[in-house]
Amino acid sequence: MTRTTKTTPPNYYVDRKGHDLFWEFEQGKYPASLAIGFCYFNMLKYERRAGRKTEDPTEDFRKAKRYFREYKRLLELRRVGKIHDQGLPLALSYDNFKEREETYLARLERLEAQIKTGEAKFL
DSSP states (O other): OOOOOOOOOOGGGSOTTSOOHHHHHHTTSSOHHHHHHHHHHHHHHHHHHTTTSSSOOHHHHHHHHHHHHHHHHHHHHHHTTSSOOTTHHHHHOOTTHHHHHHHHHHHHHHHHHHHHHTOOOOO
8 A cells, every 4th residue: 555645744743764653653653543543633633723723724624634644544554454453551551650651751851851952862
C-alpha cells in the first residue's frame, strides 16, 4: 500500500531520521487503537475549529482531511494485520501510574532544560 498523501510535515514534527508520527503509527510503534484514535480526534478538532480560530477555514479543513487520510490508512493497516494493539494494556492501565508519571514529568523537565540550553537531542 502506498501513501497518497503528498504533504511534507514541518521539520519540528520529525525525528532525527526524518520520520513523523504518521510513519511511526504505520510501522506499529504505537498501539493501533491509540494511533487511530489520535487521528480520529484530530479530524474532529480541526473540523470543529474551522472558521473559529481564523476567519479562513481552509487550513483547518486541509488538516482535517490529512488526519482523515491517515485515519483511513491506519484502519486498513489494522484490517490486514500490519499494525496491532501491543502495548495498549499498559497505555490504558493505572497500575504503577505514579512511577510512570514521575518518569514522564522528569523527562519533560530534562527535555525543556536541554532545549533552553541548546543541548536538545530530539527523538
